[in-house]
Amino acid sequence: MADIELSEEQGMLANSAGDFLQKHSSFEAVRQRLASDSGHDAAMWKEMAALGWLGVALPEQHGGADMPVGALVSLAEPMGRHLFASPFLATTLAGRMLAVGGSEAQQARWLPGIASGETIATVALTEPDGSWELGAPQLRAERRGGGYALRGSKTFVLDAAVADLVLISAELEGVPAVFAVERAALPDGALRREVLIDEARRGYRLDVDDFEVGADSRLDGDAPAALDHAYRLGALLVAAEMVGGTEGVMDLTLEYLRTRVQFGRLIGSYQALKHPMVDIMVVQEQARSLLHHAATIFERDAGLAEVALRMAKAMAGDCYTHAADRAIQFHGGTGFTYECHAQLFFRRAQFCEYSFGDSRHHRRRLEPLLLEEGCVWESAHRLVPGGLPGG
Amino acid sequence: MADIELSEEQGMLANSAGDFLQKHSSFEAVRQRLASDSGHDAAMWKEMAALGWLGVALPEQHGGADMPVGALVSLAEPMGRHLFASPFLATTLAGRMLAVGGSEAQQARWLPGIASGETIATVALTEPDGSWELGAPQLRAERRGGGYALRGSKTFVLDAAVADLVLISAELEGVPAVFAVERAALPDGALRREVLIDEARRGYRLDVDDFEVGADSRLDGDAPAALDHAYRLGALLVAAEMVGGTEGVMDLTLEYLRTRVQFGRLIGSYQALKHPMVDIMVVQEQARSLLHHAATIFERDAGLAEVALRMAKAMAGDCYTHAADRAIQFHGGTGFTYECHAQLFFRRAQFCEYSFGDSRHHRRRLEPLLLEEGCVWESAHRLVPGGLPGG
């Protein structure tokens, strides 16, 4: 099996994403949506559903297309490129968590609506301590009557205001559990909109105190597996968004360097600007290769997939945040204005970097995976880099 | 007291060093000496002695000038700049170790000869494990008859072949000790010349097995203090050599960039070469400031002096090795030849970097000094960097 594969279906997904985003995610459209209250466009969401995007990696029997999870990258990457923001990420994570950790009945209850676009869903996994580790939630669940009572706080519950369903992770008697709760059932005032650096995103803090939920809201399957899946899939999709975003911000910057004249010359002719762009491109090519490798083997080999995933998120993060930083600088005075689109990428890059583990987090986690004697990596195939071809 | 001071005496030392090195350390002279067997020039050594350089920081009563130890930087810096190599470093370290750790009698025995230039001395402190920590030697000393027997190995005993005196650190009954041994007394074959990356330097490995030395050879004073002094002074003088070396290699490279024409233009006009040289200069200015601060407070406040010293060695190391690396690259094909002087700096930079602790070593040791709550640094004065003046 090859280290990187691109199926025909994936190619089609990517193409349809390109067309859709061209139409719906111009800079103007992005700015319009970010200035709106919910940041959401219901009509557009319907179109996305019609294209089948919301069931890509959900089981066929529940209305999904049952494609490999890695195929989602073919959507997330162009979304990043076009600065698209929608409940796609939140809904996809929730759907996949149900697919991994929900019982057949729970899946049958929720997944068809998700796959069809009728149900917008989201996940409440991170907490005020800002930890990216999702496996040990501190929001507390207790048994109460026939159901449970939840107490605690969650952060960055994306698109919660427009979501129908919220998956909330909790600690129940010393082990992690996940509860699927209808947003409408949340107490008044439980959600507070956060101020995020990415203005296109909508995040909410969730505070509950003795919030009672029914017995059937608890996912019956493997909750730790569902949380691990959310951690990995979140990192993969955000890495894809970052690789796409880097492409977008490179385009914007290069276009400026190709047309702006200072001191009588196109500024792209200055090595002080040209060479850093080449450096960015070189890392971008690498990050993109890591990303598609991670997508290819996402479900193939858990150990190597973890390595690939962490590498992809780490390098994509370094590259996008740097490229966006340079985009501001290389646009000169214009780059510093709200009006210049570079800031949209800059804010998005910061948001993505600190979502699902920043570069440092993933590199730190790679240390034992790559350096311990007898680690999975040691026995795995390593390629010879660069050098003269033929070598 | 100011953070950086330059006494009149120091200024005079620096000037005399400049004149002397102009005369004795042209590139041609450096190359001649490095091709010779001992690398040493006895006549020149006499001149250095006549200038008083060998007793700068030795006590007056033993023939020294009793200047602050930091004044030695005014000699070491220009030596680095001119790629000078001589037993100055080895002799100075040995003399200062005697001054710190020797009894009055031992000082009276050795220091006058050192200060006058009659005695070349060296130190045997590092061992084959490559550790820079000098406080816990593994070469073993045992009491034997009225004296001691030494067994073990030392590395990088500089200029041992021309030295009259060798100070050897050892573990004696669980504590460190230092032995002052006449080189002529060493067993045949105890010294083996090492192959060093810096061809101007002469280093020797010392292996002894039951080498018996007299009771009076053991330094009677505070051996740990003498070893600590050697560690600090070694780092200070090598940092000075590196700051000087950076200046030298910058000069060489800038001269090339100011005169070499490619594609019809002076290559110094290309930002791809100009801007990295500016980056080097910016760090060099910083390293030089740290160096002279470390020299100024070397004997003033042990805690802050340690911080200053480690900062100076770390930054000087990063700067010199990088500047030398770029010197090769920016000289193009010529830079890659033995004939080009850039390689002399390159090899010297590598040698200095791995002498008396590399950048990483010192930065690691700075962590507790700078970051622990209640550390000496926390209460110390910190300056506000850069920004607009007046702020």
Add this chain to the structure above:
Amino acid sequence: MSEATPARPSPEELDAFRTEVRAWLKDNKPEPPDFQLPDSFMEVGTPEQFEYLRAWQHKVYEAGYIGLTWPKEYGGGGLHGLYQGVVNREMGAANVPFMVNIIGLMWAGPVILQLGTHAQKQRYIQKILSAEEIWCQGFSEPGNGSDLGNAQTTAVRDGDEWVLNGTKIWTSLGTEAKHMILLARTDPGAPSKYKGLTFFLAPVDIPGVHKTPIQKMTGEYGFNETRFEDARIPGDSILGREGEGWSVAMATLMFERGAAEGQAGGLSMVPLRVDDVVQLARECKRDGRPAIEDPEVRAELVRFVMEERALGLCQVRQRIPGLVTERPHAIMMMNKLVGTEFRRRLARFAISLQGANGVLYMGDPDAPDGGHWQRNYMNAFSATIGGGTSQIQKNILGERVLGLAKSY
């Protein structure tokens, strides 16, 4: 300045002065307002921010703690520079607000003192110090950011007046300013583009001057676009001579970039300190542990402390001629580049200590340090771009300090 050099104070005199300043600051440090203050004069975005800061500068002026080195006859203190140094350091230590009239105090004032007529000094200097008259700068134009020599704004003489037309951009304090240091083209037919420029001390609270606030990437305001449409200014508004505006502008930039002495003093911005980042690293958690326990964070913090320390020590070494023989002006010339880039990198790093909470922004009650670092990271670009981008600073350093050929 043509006055006799003021006497160097004795250490005792300085100590006494320090005690006095410290006491004054303790008694007079203003209460923090109930709104968020900007971090520098370039970020003053609301009238209440402006008035708070103006009042503070005025208070400092009345106490006689700025312009200490400026000539007495124009409202300064006529003292040795060491006095102002004491004030600046004490202000930094006391963490008081910065001066708001920075362009006047740091750039326009010094260049007027250097090149202005007696009448101009009398007219402007004292009111710069008191913050009665705020200054702004009109160098950049929409089509020329760093390429000042290409200024297209025109000044045409008409009787006793000059008539201005054109647009200046990035004018901070533009809505509050009474005067602008302005580079305009007076001779479009001059043999080189540099020779046709003249430097004006122009009123900007007059008819024909239109100011449009520019929204910054932070979402806040602070800069303006200033449009001149047949704006008429007095004939004697020129600093230096007609047609020599380029050299006056270059002299101004030397002050702006910290490469020449003569500023009035006082704090010019809220300093970003590595100490605060160390403290942040203790307070913020990454994956459940204090960020400061992460080995990579520790290594980075050490590098930042080293760099901050080294930059501070450069200012000390710069004053010792025997230790700057190779490049006497290097440290002054590099101040702008290294100071602004340091701030950008430090703010970016500070965000990385915050774990998932790094995505929170100003205004969120949970944002670490109130989103200070996120805002600072973005605002940092105004200084790495304004006053000549970092890339241009490197050209200048390469050419003027290292003697390399000009880049095209």
Add this chain to the structure above:
Amino acid sequence: MSEATPARPSPEELDAFRTEVRAWLKDNKPEPPDFQLPDSFMEVGTPEQFEYLRAWQHKVYEAGYIGLTWPKEYGGGGLHGLYQGVVNREMGAANVPFMVNIIGLMWAGPVILQLGTHAQKQRYIQKILSAEEIWCQGFSEPGNGSDLGNAQTTAVRDGDEWVLNGTKIWTSLGTEAKHMILLARTDPGAPSKYKGLTFFLAPVDIPGVHKTPIQKMTGEYGFNETRFEDARIPGDSILGREGEGWSVAMATLMFERGAAEGQAGGLSMVPLRVDDVVQLARECKRDGRPAIEDPEVRAELVRFVMEERALGLCQVRQRIPGLVTERPHAIMMMNKLVGTEFRRRLARFAISLQGANGVLYMGDPDAPDGGHWQRNYMNAFSATIGGGTSQIQKNILGERVLGLAKSY
């Protein structure tokens, strides 16, 4: 190449071939010599090194394992590229020596196959593969390193011959080579300096050719200066047409930089692997503890592994058109830059693991890995400089891949 495209082998065919190659390598891998081998063809400094490597290439040729994709009629294998890929990978895994006739196999051969006449192909190709005739390159001159268009070596037609005068530099294998790919000026009066150049396949074992070995910074040899003094070569030595040498040289550089396919295959150098550095970090001590326990070392190692992995995966992704739509040639074009810079940084880092022993050099019995990394660090510059410096590679990438304006 004009032959029909060879058939793509089935996975089973490839597996069988792999088994065969693996067995052959096991049986035929040469014993290590009792002298130190060079790390690449640019570092062949002694006759015994050369003969050892030439014998190995000849053996590989006789087994039919290089030139697998080259046309059968000229001595190649006429097979699909996947076969050569298998051989290359197996050779890397088996850690056998590299090919010595690299300039022939990788640059001269491919460009002769691309642009040469039938007679030239017949004359040269097979003897490149067999290592019977060694090739060297004559592009750079003492006065023009990267600026090839400025070549000053002249070729003047005299009857049936060309008469060469001038000096070429950095000719690796110069003393062993029989032929040189040579860029010379045939029309000094041409309208542009590029138009006056012609590309020759020149014999260099003839009267009037003087070779002087150049000592490298490592202290070893490997490059030569080749001086032509009225050296006479046959009139039909031109590749391409007279006056079109520039475009032939550019085609050659595409092969040299790995930006075009068509090489004969085989290993071209001793690879530097991060695994070996990880191992070194386990073996070397820093301050008494294995280097791999140092947090900064660990963080750096992770970065190197990631980068090596990413560069390897780039070669895979490059072959999937749907994943390289934005910049189809970027990865090929960047191979030279990233590969050579990676080696330089990796070798430098490896030295830093060695504690105080990092100062030991080749020849010292105590030097970690025999001083391998110290030598490698220095030798790395031959590749970051030769064939167009890294700085020039960035210009090329910026212009041809990113579409930015030319730098002057």
